[in-house]
Amino acid sequence: MAKAGPASKIQPAEGGGSPTTRRALIEAAVETLKAEGFSGSSARSIAGRAGCNQGLVFYHFGSVVNLLLAALDAVSAERLERYSAAVDGVESPAELVDAAASIFEEDLDAGHVSVLVQMIAGASSTPGLGTAVAERIAPWTEFAQRSVDAAWGDSALTSVIPPGDIAHAVVAMYVGLEMLGHLDGDRGPALALFEHARALAALFSVPPAPDRPSGRSRTP
Amino acid sequence: MAKAGPASKIQPAEGGGSPTTRRALIEAAVETLKAEGFSGSSARSIAGRAGCNQGLVFYHFGSVVNLLLAALDAVSAERLERYSAAVDGVESPAELVDAAASIFEEDLDAGHVSVLVQMIAGASSTPGLGTAVAERIAPWTEFAQRSVDAAWGDSALTSVIPPGDIAHAVVAMYVGLEMLGHLDGDRGPALALFEHARALAALFSVPPAPDRPSGRSRTP
DNA sequence: GTCTATACTTGGATAGAC
DNA sequence: GTCTATCCAAGTATAGAC
Numbered sequence: 001m002a003k004a005g006p007a008s009k010i011q012p013a014e015g016g017g018s019p020t021t022r023r024a025l026i027e028a029a030v031e032t033l034k035a036e037g038f039s040g041s042s043a044r045s046i047a048g049r050a051g052c053n054q055g056l057v058f059y060h061f062g063s064v065v066n067l068l069l070a071a072l073d074a075v076s077a078e079r080l081e082r083y084s085a086a087v088d089g090v091e092s093p094a095e096l097v098d099a100a101a102s103i104f105e106e107d108l109d110a111g112h113v114s115v116l117v118q119m120i121a122g123a124s125s126t127p128g129l130g131t132a133v134a135e136r137i138a139p140w141t142e143f144a145q146r147s148v149d150a151a152w153g154d155s156a157l158t159s160v161i162p163p164g165d166i167a168h169a170v171v172a173m174y175v176g177l178e179m180l181g182h183l184d185g186d187r188g189p190a191l192a193l194f195e196h197a198r199a200l201a202a203l204f205s206v207p208p209a210p211d212r213p214s215g216r217s218r219t220p
Numbered sequence: 221m222a223k224a225g226p227a228s229k230i231q232p233a234e235g236g237g238s239p240t241t242r243r244a245l246i247e248a249a250v251e252t253l254k255a256e257g258f259s260g261s262s263a264r265s266i267a268g269r270a271g272c273n274q275g276l277v278f279y280h281f282g283s284v285v286n287l288l289l290a291a292l293d294a295v296s297a298e299r300l301e302r303y304s305a306a307v308d309g310v311e312s313p314a315e316l317v318d319a320a321a322s323i324f325e326e327d328l329d330a331g332h333v334s335v336l337v338q339m340i341a342g343a344s345s346t347p348g349l350g351t352a353v354a355e356r357i358a359p360w361t362e363f364a365q366r367s368v369d370a371a372w373g374d375s376a377l378t379s380v381i382p383p384g385d386i387a388h389a390v391v392a393m394y395v396g397l398e399m400l401g402h403l404d405g406d407r408g409p410a411l412a413l414f415e416h417a418r419a420l421a422a423l424f425s426v427p428p429a430p431d432r433p434s435g436r437s438r439t440p
Numbered sequence: 441g442t443c444t445a446t447a448c449t450t451g452g453a454t455a456g457a458c
Numbered sequence: 459g460t461c462t463a464t465c466c467a468a469g470t471a472t473a474g475a476c
Contacts, residue, residue, distance in 0.1 A: 018441060037344030039259030042469055053443055058471060060441095114344070120399050121341030124257030124334070134403045160423070161416040168400065168409040173389065176396030179340050180388065183354045189388040196381040203380070238459060262451055273461055278453060280459095443476075450469075457462075 024050045029071035034111040038122030093201035096151040101194035113178035157204040249291035254331040258342030313421035316371040321414035333398035377424040
């Protein structure tokens with residue numbers, strides 16, 4: 001069986017075209033989504049940023065939406081790799097929160113999350129786009145769940161909330177913090193939350209303590 | 221000194237016009253934002269939904285954005301009143317979470333939050349809109365903080381996270397859950413989270429127990 | 441593969457009749 | 459106050475020259 005493609009109809013054309021122009025357009029689409037949002041990301045504004053002609057958008061990607069999806073794919077892949085590397089080997093809750101905090105700060109500064117946010121918002125006005133975006137969010141929820149499992153596998157936290165629901169909450173918080181922070185450009189509250197989350201995470205952690213003979217957990 | 225208006229430049233024209241048509245346009249703008257998002261909310265599509273002419277948008281509100289802000293004001297006022305009534309008199313954390321859960325479910329079903337979400341997202345593409353929307357979110361953050369104070373005023377929770385940061389997180393979660401739920405129309409995860417939040421809230425609650433002589437709190 | 445030119449559509453906004 | 463008519467700007471998409 002060949003590699004299975006996305007289930008939705010909307011998808012970037014995989015066809016030919018100069019790789020350099022393709023990449024320039026994708027990069028420009030990312031920047032345009034960040035700077036002008038979904039409704040500001042027209043073929044003309046993107047091509048202008050890429051320094052090429054508007055018609056190339058349709059030659060390479062068939063439609064504007066497909067280019068925007070390719071842009072989302074690019075950002076998502078790049079960031080997922082970064083997150084995976086940072087979280088790799090992390091097992092304690094405090095380490096996980098620390099890693100997530102420092103990389104999320106990168107995201108806030110660079111505006112990576114707003115690419116996703118804008119595509120989610122834009123899905124309301126473009127039939128079929130919703131499922132295409134949902135497919136691209138799934139890897140993130142799965143990643144979050146794996147990370148939660150690794151850090152809180154057996155703890156008071158996961159006994160109160162299933163890891164899958166925690167993962168959903170984390171992604172939702174991720175998206176929500178980006179939206180609020182983007183409004184006034186103040187990333188302070190978001191960063192403060194991560195700082196506090198560190199203390200909260202410790203509350204719910206089960207100390208590894210392999211030498212302590214199955215004592216009672218610190219949390220009720 | 222007269223009542224102070226919003227600090228930002230963008231604001232709905234308070235001028236005349238038939239109140240019935242004004243209200244019809246606002247109502248139609250709300251529905252259009254819910255159904256077609258920010259980029260789908262043109263003067264023509266809104267007027268079509270309201271059953272009147274496109275030019276009336278500009279006669280009554282001056283611009284499309286101002287009409288959309290008036291729509292956000294209407295939804296925000298209506299929901300804030302509803303939330304205030306539901307939370308009024310609530311003091312225990314479990315009660316607060318219960319009240320919030322049932323009303324948030326209404327919001328998800330009716331799509332009230334997506335009006336806010338779309339305006340936040342649209343702010344990226346319209347200069348000046350960001351601060352105007354931020355002004356309309358502030359009452360919600362304040363409301364959340366008051367509610368948190370009433371329920372967790374002196375508890376382990378507020379000693380770990382300042383109420384202001386909790387309020388910010390709540391609003392962010394509110395926005396994020398709406399976005400994710402809107403993508404695939406599945407409100408299940410959001411509702412499940414509220415269910416679990418009930419148990420979490422109890423963990424952090426200080427039992428009122430007026431007859432117990434200042435014993436140690438249950439949480440470390 | 442990239443550009444120019446162009447057809448067609450939609451949207452914001454105004455003028456003027458009623 | 460509401461409608462019709464209209465202007466202009468911007469967007470999608472295609473055809474054809476180079």
